[in-house]
Amino acid sequence: MTVTTPPALRRRGRDLRYLALEAVSWPASMALLVASVVVLPLAVLVGGRTGGSPTLDVVHRLALRAHAAAARLATDRRTTELPEEAAASLGAPQTRRNLWWLVLHATVVFALSLLLVALSVAPVLYTLAAPWWWLFPDDVPMSLAFEITSWQRAGATVALGLLYGALAWVLVPWTSHRIARSTLGILEAPRSEVLARRVDELSVSRAAALDAHAAELRRIERELHDGAQNRLVSVVMMLGMARRALESGATNALPLLEQAQDAAGDALSGLRTAVHDIYPPVLDELGLGDAASSLTSRSTIPCTLDVSGLRRAPAAVESAAYFVLAEALTNAMKHSGASRIDVALRTERVDTEQGEAEQVLVVEVRDDGHGGAVDDGTGSGLTGIRRRAAAFEGDLVLISPAGGPTMVRVELPCGF
Amino acid sequence: MRILIAEDDALLRAGLTLLVESEGFTVVQAVDNADDLLAAYDAHREEGVDGAVLDVRMPPTFTNEGLRAALELRERQPGFPVLVLSAHVEDQYAGRLLSGGSGGVGYLLKDRVGDVGQFVDALRRVIDGGTAMDPEVIAQLLSRRSGNDPIRSLTPREREVLSLVAEGKSNADISRELVLSDTGVSKHIGNIFSKLGLSTSDSGHRRVLATLTYLRS
Numbered sequence: 001m002t003v004t005t006p007p008a009l010r011r012r013g014r015d016l017r018y019l020a021l022e023a024v025s026w027p028a029s030m031a032l033l034v035a036s037v038v039v040l041p042l043a044v045l046v047g048g049r050t051g052g053s054p055t056l057d058v059v060h061r062l063a064l065r066a067h068a069a070a071a072r073l074a075t076d077r078r079t080t081e082l083p084e085e086a087a088a089s090l091g092a093p094q095t096r097r098n099l100w101w102l103v104l105h106a107t108v109v110f111a112l113s114l115l116l117v118a119l120s121v122a123p124v125l126y127t128l129a130a131p132w133w134w135l136f137p138d139d140v141p142m143s144l145a146f147e148i149t150s151w152q153r154a155g156a157t158v159a160l161g162l163l164y165g166a167l168a169w170v171l172v173p174w175t176s177h178r179i180a181r182s183t184l185g186i187l188e189a190p191r192s193e194v195l196a197r198r199v200d201e202l203s204v205s206r207a208a209a210l211d212a213h214a215a216e217l218r219r220i221e222r223e224l225h226d227g228a229q230n231r232l233v234s235v236v237m238m239l240g241m242a243r244r245a246l247e248s249g250a251t252n253a254l255p256l257l258e259q260a261q262d263a264a265g266d267a268l269s270g271l272r273t274a275v276h277d278i279y280p281p282v283l284d285e286l287g288l289g290d291a292a293s294s295l296t297s298r299s300t301i302p303c304t305l306d307v308s309g310l311r312r313a314p315a316a317v318e319s320a321a322y323f324v325l326a327e328a329l330t331n332a333m334k335h336s337g338a339s340r341i342d343v344a345l346r347t348e349r350v351d352t353e354q355g356e357a358e359q360v361l362v363v364e365v366r367d368d369g370h371g372g373a374v375d376d377g378t379g380s381g382l383t384g385i386r387r388r389a390a391a392f393e394g395d396l397v398l399i400s401p402a403g404g405p406t407m408v409r410v411e412l413p414c415g416f
Numbered sequence: 417m418r419i420l421i422a423e424d425d426a427l428l429r430a431g432l433t434l435l436v437e438s439e440g441f442t443v444v445q446a447v448d449n450a451d452d453l454l455a456a457y458d459a460h461r462e463e464g465v466d467g468a469v470l471d472v473r474m475p476p477t478f479t480n481e482g483l484r485a486a487l488e489l490r491e492r493q494p495g496f497p498v499l500v501l502s503a504h505v506e507d508q509y510a511g512r513l514l515s516g517g518s519g520g521v522g523y524l525l526k527d528r529v530g531d532v533g534q535f536v537d538a539l540r541r542v543i544d545g546g547t548a549m550d551p552e553v554i555a556q557l558l559s560r561r562s563g564n565d566p567i568r569s570l571t572p573r574e575r576e577v578l579s580l581v582a583e584g585k586s587n588a589d590i591s592r593e594l595v596l597s598d599t600g601v602s603k604h605i606g607n608i609f610s611k612l613g614l615s616t617s618d619s620g621h622r623r624v625l626a627t628l629t630y631l632r633s
Contacts, residue, residue, distance in 0.1 A: 222478065229503050230425045236530030237431045241438065244532045263427065 012169065015176035016120055018073050022179065023113035025062070026106065032059055033106040036099060044090060056095055060086030063098045066105065067187045070180035077181060080188045093193065101186045109179055116175055120168040126161025130154040205393040212391035220278060227270030234263040280322060288318040288361075292345055295326055300333050301341050301367070309346030313361045313414045320388050320412055321345065321363050327388075328365040328408045331381040336369025336406055347414070359414040360394070364407065371404030385410060417543055420460070421446040422453040422470040422482060423501075428526075432469065435529065439536045449475045450485035457489060467497035467520070467543040472509070483509055490516055497543045501526045507556040510549060511632055519621040522548035522584075538584075547584035547624045554582045557631040566612050574611075577604040582627045 005013070032055070039055050064082055071079040087094045126144055133141070133148040142148045144157050189197075238260035242253040282291045289307040296303040313321070325343065332341050344364040351358075375382040375398055385408070386396045392412045400406040419441055423429040426448070433443045444465055445456040457465060468489060470482040486498040499522035500513060513521045522542035528550065529535050538548035558579065561567050570578060573594075580590045591601045605623075609616045614626055 225473070225503055226425070230428055230526075233503075233526045233529065234425075234427050234431050236527060237428070237435060237532075240530040240532040240535075241431075241435055259431075 012172055015073070015173050016117065018069060018176050018180065019113040019116050019172065021069060022066070022105070022109055023117055025066070026110040026114075028062060029102055029106040029110070032062065033102050036102065040090065056090070056098070057086045059098045059102055060094075063101055063187055066101070066183055070183040070187075073180040074177060074184060077184060079184055080194055082187060093189065097187055097189075101183065104182070104186065109183075112175055112179065116168065116172050119164050120172060123161040123165030123168065126157050126164070130157040130161070201393070205390065208387065208390040209392070212387050215387065220274060223270070223274045223277065227274060228267045231263045231267030231270060235260050235267065238263060279319060283315070283318055283322055287312060288321055288345065291318075291322055292325055292343065295322070295329060296341075296343055299329055299341060301336075301338055303329070303341040303343060306342075306344040307346070309348075310361075311347040311359075313347065313359070313412075317361055317392060317412050317414050320392055320394075321361050321410070324363050324385050324388055324410045324412075325365065327381045327385050328363070328410075331373070331408075332365060332367045332369065332406070334381075335373065336367045336371075336404070338367035338369030338404075338406075341365065341367045348411075350411075361412045361414055363410045363412070365409075366405060366407045368405045370402075371400045371406050372402040373398060373400035373406050373408075382408075417466045417540075418442045418444050418460075418464060419466055419539075419543070420444055420453060420456055420468040420470075422448070422450060422468065422474065422485065424448045424471060424474045428471075432529070435532060436469070436536070436539065439532070441539075450481040453485050454488060457492070461493075467499065467539070469499045469501065469539065471526075472500055472502040480509070483512065486513065490520075494518060495520045495545065497545065498522065499524065499539055499542045499548065501529075505550050505552045505556070507553050507560070507632070510553045510557075510628075514547075514625070514628055514632070517625065519545045519547050519625065523553060524548060524550045525552055537589075541584055546621050547628070549583045549628065551579060551583055554579045554631070557582070557628075561631060569611055570608060574604055574608050577601065578608050578627065581605065581608075581624060582631060584621075584624050 035055055036059065043055065060082075064084075067079075067082050071077075083094060086098070089095065122145075129142065129144060130148060131154060133154045136142045138149075145160050146153070146157070148154050148157055238256045242256035242260065245253040245256065280291055282294060289310050292307060293305055296305045312318070325345070329341065329343075332338055342365075344362070346362050348360050348362055349358070350360055373382065375386060375396070382396070382398065388394075389396045389410050389412060394410060394412040397409040397411075398407070399409075417440075419436065421429060421432055421436075421443055423432060423446070429446050429448065433446050437443055444460050444463075447453050447456055450470075453468065453470060457468070468486070470486055472480055472482040474481040482500060482502075486500050489496045489498060494516065495518045497520035498513070500509075501524055502509070503526055505523065505525055510523045513523055520542055522538055524535070524538060528538070542548050558567065558575070567575070567578075576594060577590060580593060585593070587598060587601045587605070590596070591598050594601070596604075606616055608614075612630055614630060
């Protein structure tokens with residue numbers, strides 16, 4: 001037979017555990033507080049504003065632990081992740097928040113936690129121990145809240161224990177949540193700071209989007225100029241020469257006409273490619289999965305495709321994913337020397353920094369080639385991929401040790 | 417006449433070479449970038465080079481290498497005839513080519529090679545120290561000057577004549593193209609010049625340059 005703990009009791013058990021842990025970590029925060037008071041002024045004197053970074057690192061790690069514990073408790077509150085690494089500078093906002101929290105944790109938080117832990121332990125001790133007062137010798141009586149020398153006093157102790165218990169029942173959840181919320185409130189950047197950072201990120205990604213757009217227009221212009229336009233100039237030139245030859249009664253116009261026809265054919269196929277590259281019609285009609293399959297089937301290296309976890313995304317994102325895949329496949333075919341390529345496209349849910357769930361479209365291309373690919377920003381295919389990803393606030397992960405294998409993974413947020 | 421060709425598109429380069437050779441020119445060397453063109457010019461300067469035909473857009477940056485090479489050639493040899501070809505024309509570029517103030521300059525859309533006769537005439541004119549401006553350039557200049565301007569007082573016919581003069585055409589060319597008598601053309605030109613306040617004593621290439629300078633001012 002299983003005994004189920006009532007939820008109210010279980011909740012209080014969790015709250016009490018939180019308080020106990022905060023109390024237990026007091027020696028660490030007190031020691032750090034002392035260390036900070038002693039070391040930081042000296043470190044700053046010697047090493048400037050970044051001098052105290054080892055101490056600040058430890059403070060930050062402690063703060064991270066406290067933040068995580070508080071976030072687990074205060075589930076009703078929206079939390080923001082702290083930066084993983086401590087800011088090296090003493091003047092950084094996060095450093096100031098960490099130190100402020102340290103002061104409170106070493107003093108008020110510790111005192112409150114200890115008090116409430118005691119308030120919760122006392123009832124158990126009192127009610128269990130008091131009935132056995134008569135076991136103690138007369139000259140050394142049992143002493144809990146006061147000396148117990150009679151059944152009346154024992155009863156009073158149990159009553160006091162029950163009173164403490166009632167107090168703890170009410171105060172433990174209230175206090176633990178107040179402490180957790182304050183911890184989060186102190187350690188987390190204020191909303192305005194988070195928003196300011198977000199605005200910065202958006203400005204950067206917007207600039208990247210505009211750059212990518214301009215680069216795309218230039219690429220299309222180049223492709224049209226070098227392809228169709230030049231071919232058509234050749235066509236009119238050949239036709240002009242043929243006409244001149246015919247007008248002057250020469251009979252050698254046929255080769256010129258043939259050349260003109262060839263050039264016109266080239267112009268047409270160049271146009272077809274350029275038009276296709278602007279927005280592949282297949283994306284619109286069939287969606288990314290089938291469009292990707294037409295790409296992989298054109299690969300000169302055996303290529304598998306997994307689109308089982310793929311859902312539809314906004315057209316712009318699908319188009320970016322399509323070109324990322326095309327670019328990555330071209331790279332693999334040109335440079336990897338691989339004998340096999342595995343492509344996976346899927347939609348994943350990830351948590352953003354703001355604690356919201358977001359869909360990302362993941363493009364993953366692995367090959368078993370000789371590796372050693374680097375994104376050195378020299379206008380290689382990888383640079384193009386990174387730029388496309390950046391335009392959507394996406395990421396490129398490249399794992400390509402010398403000797404292989406190579407994995408290119410691009411994540412494109414779908415914006416919802 | 418001995419010329420150099422610089423064009424990065426292989427098919428066009430071959431085509432251009434074939435075209436001018438079949439019209440009696442000698443292609444000293446045909447190259448695919450501006451640096452090689454300057455090197456070829458230096459290499460063949462002694463034996464004599466009469467002019468160069470170049471594409472504006474060439475490697476490595478595919479912007480205006482050809483234009484800069486043309487200006488560089490004219491720096492090395494003032495008045496060296498250059499015929500610059502481009503997929504689209506820009507009156508600013510024309511201005512830079514003309515800024516030296518001397519003739520021997522051509523600036524044409526690539527499309528013009530389709531009319532072999534006209535194209536070869538233009539090339540000959542440039543090599544003779546004349547001017548060959550693309551009608552498109554002249555149209556751009558005219559539309560820019562279409563505000564409150566003496567040009568508005570020109571009759572449509574006079575504007576046609578003015579355009580052809582600015583393109584670098586001779587009176588004979590103009591009379592043939594517009595089906596006018598030589599004296600008719602001369603009369604139109606006299607009217608145009610007096611309306612625009614240009615000196616009628618200028619003739620030949622100087623007349624073309626004066627017209628272009630007026631249109632660009």
